[in-house]
Amino acid sequence: MRLQKPKGTQDSLPQSSLRWQYLEDTARRTFERYRYGEIRTPMFEHYEVISRSVGDTTDIVTKEMYDFYDKGERHITLRPEGTAPVVRAYVENKLFAPEVQKPVKLYYMGSMFRYERPQAGRLREFHQIGVECFGSKNPATDVETIAMAHALFQELGIDDVTLHLNTLGTSSSRAAYRQALIDYLTPLKDQLSADSQRRLVENPLRVLDSKEKEDKAALVGAPSILDYLDEESQQHFSQVRQMLDALGIAYVIDPNMVRGLDYYNHTIFEFMTSVEGTELTICAGGRYDQLVEYFGGPQTPAFGFGLGMERVLLVLEKQDKGAKKEVPLDLYVAVLGEEANFVALALVEGVRNQGYVAERDYLGRKLKAQFKAADQFKARYIVTLGEEEVSTNQVVVKDNATRQEVKASLEELMGNFAAILEKFEA
Numbered sequence: 001m002r003l004q005k006p007k008g009t010q011d012s013l014p015q016s017s018l019r020w021q022y023l024e025d026t027a028r029r030t031f032e033r034y035r036y037g038e039i040r041t042p043m044f045e046h047y048e049v050i051s052r053s054v055g056d057t058t059d060i061v062t063k064e065m066y067d068f069y070d071k072g073e074r075h076i077t078l079r080p081e082g083t084a085p086v087v088r089a090y091v092e093n094k095l096f097a098p099e100v101q102k103p104v105k106l107y108y109m110g111s112m113f114r115y116e117r118p119q120a121g122r123l124r125e126f127h128q129i130g131v132e133c134f135g136s137k138n139p140a141t142d143v144e145t146i147a148m149a150h151a152l153f154q155e156l157g158i159d160d161v162t163l164h165l166n167t168l169g170t171s172s173s174r175a176a177y178r179q180a181l182i183d184y185l186t187p188l189k190d191q192l193s194a195d196s197q198r199r200l201v202e203n204p205l206r207v208l209d210s211k212e213k214e215d216k217a218a219l220v221g222a223p224s225i226l227d228y229l230d231e232e233s234q235q236h237f238s239q240v241r242q243m244l245d246a247l248g249i250a251y252v253i254d255p256n257m258v259r260g261l262d263y264y265n266h267t268i269f270e271f272m273t274s275v276e277g278t279e280l281t282i283c284a285g286g287r288y289d290q291l292v293e294y295f296g297g298p299q300t301p302a303f304g305f306g307l308g309m310e311r312v313l314l315v316l317e318k319q320d321k322g323a324k325k326e327v328p329l330d331l332y333v334a335v336l337g338e339e340a341n342f343v344a345l346a347l348v349e350g351v352r353n354q355g356y357v358a359e360r361d362y363l364g365r366k367l368k369a370q371f372k373a374a375d376q377f378k379a380r381y382i383v384t385l386g387e388e389e390v391s392t393n394q395v396v397v398k399d400n401a402t403r404q405e406v407k408a409s410l411e412e413l414m415g416n417f418a419a420i421l422e423k424f425e426a
Contacts, residue, residue, distance in 0.1 A: 027107070034144070039108050046074065129306070162250075180223045181204045226255050329379040335362075340386055
């Protein structure tokens with residue numbers, strides 16, 4: 001049997017990992033400017049953490065979760081999204097306590113798991129970067145968080161990103177809209193896809209999220225949630241729009257946009273871009289003011305977003321952005337003979353301890369092959385170390401670009417490599 005990676009997973013090799021690091025490093029720098037701290041939660045949770053918070057009728061729970069019973073007969077699931085585990089950790093660790101500075105701002109990065117058909121930018125093991133802000137119901141928090149995502153895409157250099165904005169209002173306005181949507185779709189039920197016919201009974205707002213052609217056709221004349229907002233919902237959404245306008249962040253109001261999870265209220269948003277003519281959501285989130293209380297904590301307003309790393313990396317690749325350069329090699333040591341093996345090891349370690357990048361030959365190759373390796377590594381300087389160099393304690397340091405040479409002792413190399421480099425500049 002040939003061993004291969006499981007379907008829907010991928011290996012990230014060193015060259016491709018450079019772009020991953022670029023995304024992660026840029027996200028960390030951006031979030032830290034907004035005073036977010038990193039949180040790390042387990043890759044698996046009790047089944048109820050996800051099923052009860054995300055919603056029993058969502059596709060995530062009914063079709064996509066990797067859940068199982070462990071050896072202690074506990075019902076466990078691999079986490080399919082990041083918000084519910086972070087809320088569970090927020091409550092369990094009492095981050096709502098009076099002595100904790102508010103609002104509490106957290107970000108995370110890590111693997112998520114959903115059993116779905118693998119495709120470009122969508123895998124069974126995928127990775128998310130997300131943020132959650134607890135303790136503020138101020139619409140300014142909505143806008144600040146959206147602005148942070150906007151700033152991240154600017155820092156990454158991604159072009160043609162569009163902000164789509166909507167509101168789900170309060171629970172009462174959402175209930176009124178839910179009934180209006182049922183009244184509109186019920187006569188059209190036979191025209192809907194099988195999934196949407198089921199959703200019409202279980203969670204009609206999810207029909208709005210369908211990508212099926214027949215569902216899109218049926219929704220052409222559907223009522224808008226914007227017509228069912230109560231005064232509180234209208235005021236909150238109005239302030240969000242005014243603040244976005246004040247920051248100069250353009251947006252498109254999309255009344256048919258809903259989030260795939262049940263816990264959202266008020267502001268929801270998505271950042272979208274186009275990849276080879278196909279619209280792609282690369283970041284999505286919104287406000288969820290009841291979830292902390294649902295997990296047994298005090299009533300706590302919250303706002304957050306998640307972005308799929310594979311999708312963002314796909315966009316970066318297509319736009320040729322974020323390909324970090326490989327770390328340059330400062331010194332390559334060509335090794336000749338067994339007598340030089342021990343000294344070569346001490347030499348490269350001494351240079352590395354000074355903060356430089358060093359490599360040596362371990363394979364006993366001929367000198368020509370070692371020089372070729374140095375060129376492939378783009379080594380700036382080369383030292384040849386053989387029996388004579390070991391016995392005399394003297395080596396020649398060669399600039400691989402200019403071919404200029406400087407003599408030095410092994411002690412100088414291992415103790416003050418910077419002083420040797422200054423001789424090249426003299």
